[in-house]
Amino acid sequence: MVLLLMPSTAIKRIKIKAMLLDGLHIPATTPFYSDGRVYLRKLEHNVARYSMTPAAGIAILAGPGEAEMLSDTETRDVLATAVGAAAPEKVLWAGVGRPSVAATLDLIHYAAGLGYDVALVRVPAVGASVYFSAVADASELPVVIFDPESALDPEEVSHLSLHARIFGIVSGASNIVAVIAASAKAPRRDVVVTPVFSAVTGRMQATQSTEAATFVSAGSLADGGAAVAVAPPKPALKTRTRNVGFQVLSSSDAGMVDALAAGAQGLLTTFTASAPQACHEVYAAWKDGDPKLAAEKQARIAAPAAEIVEGLGIAGVKYAAELTGYYGGKPRLPRLPLTADQRAEVERRMYGIRS
Secondary structure (H helix, E strand, O other), X not given: OOOOOOOHHHOOOOOOOOOOOOEEEEEOOOOEOOOOOEOHXXXXXXXXXXXXXXXXXXXXXXXHHOHHHOOXXXXXXXXXXXXXXXXXXXXXXXXXXXXXXXXXXXXHHHHHHHOOOEXXXXXXXXXXXXXXXXXXXHOOXXXXXXXXXXOOOHXXXXXXXXOOOEEEEEEOOOOHHHHHHHOOOOOOEEEEEOOOOOEOOHHHHHHHHHHHHOOOOHHHHHOOOOOOOOOOOOOOOOOEEEEEOOEEEEOOOOOXXXXXXXXXXXXXXXXXXXXXXXXXXXXXXXXXXXXXXXXXXXXXXXXXXXXXHHHHHHHHHHHHHHOOOOOOOXXXXXXXXXXXXXXHHHHHHHOOOXX
């Protein structure tokens, strides 16, 4: 197979910032009214609540977000609503993949203007190599490949990982070792992080700049009048850099521990939308150097995840989310809601996992 990439000299010189993708990331669902309209107020609720979890980031219109069910106008509304509700320290992913390069770039441009950190682009039905090269050449955000079905073979991953503007992949491959090995020759980049090596988002930096710019001293306001008490500005955001290669994340609910053991940087799994705390416990135990506990935590959620995600699909994921304090609602037609028996089964599976 011959794969073509645009030469680096042909890449448009749009300045973009690399982003650290370590950690657990939540693929938010998209709520709908009973008549099928997008329920933006409930989306705000979910994203604000997700922001209170220890997850590193929130992915909008990824996986259970039902991106393929939304019009371009609805997509923009969802992206704008979510960014307004998300905490600034959470890495925000914009699910912007469209069949055409032009439509995808149009959404990336919109998401970049809103302050998103990453463009998550699903593998297209045809022409993946040409498609990703063209998108990445003109993207205003770091491009991460979304490949939950493991459609790309190692050779394709290897070639795409060499592109200067493709920063990582979210893969559903059962053998994620092969994905990591395929991207071993990818260029390394410096990313901006906090002193404890957490990601520094553009919204964090924008908030810092705004606070610094609006500080006015009491002395400058007095001018012979009464003294004015002005709160001191917040301390400057302290940052450092970390050098990273091509970042590989797993989308496999059943393979979280295996992926982390293989060297994956993070996780973006569907069941996390329903049980972010329980899923984060798997990641946290691994990061704390306790693989046995991580395996035990994963075993606790393995059966519910398989039954709900694989057995019942998005309708099951949404109903399970309702049991953990989020707004789920029905999926959009032609997807059907759960039956009473299926809801009872989800309730049984989620017993003890509610977080």
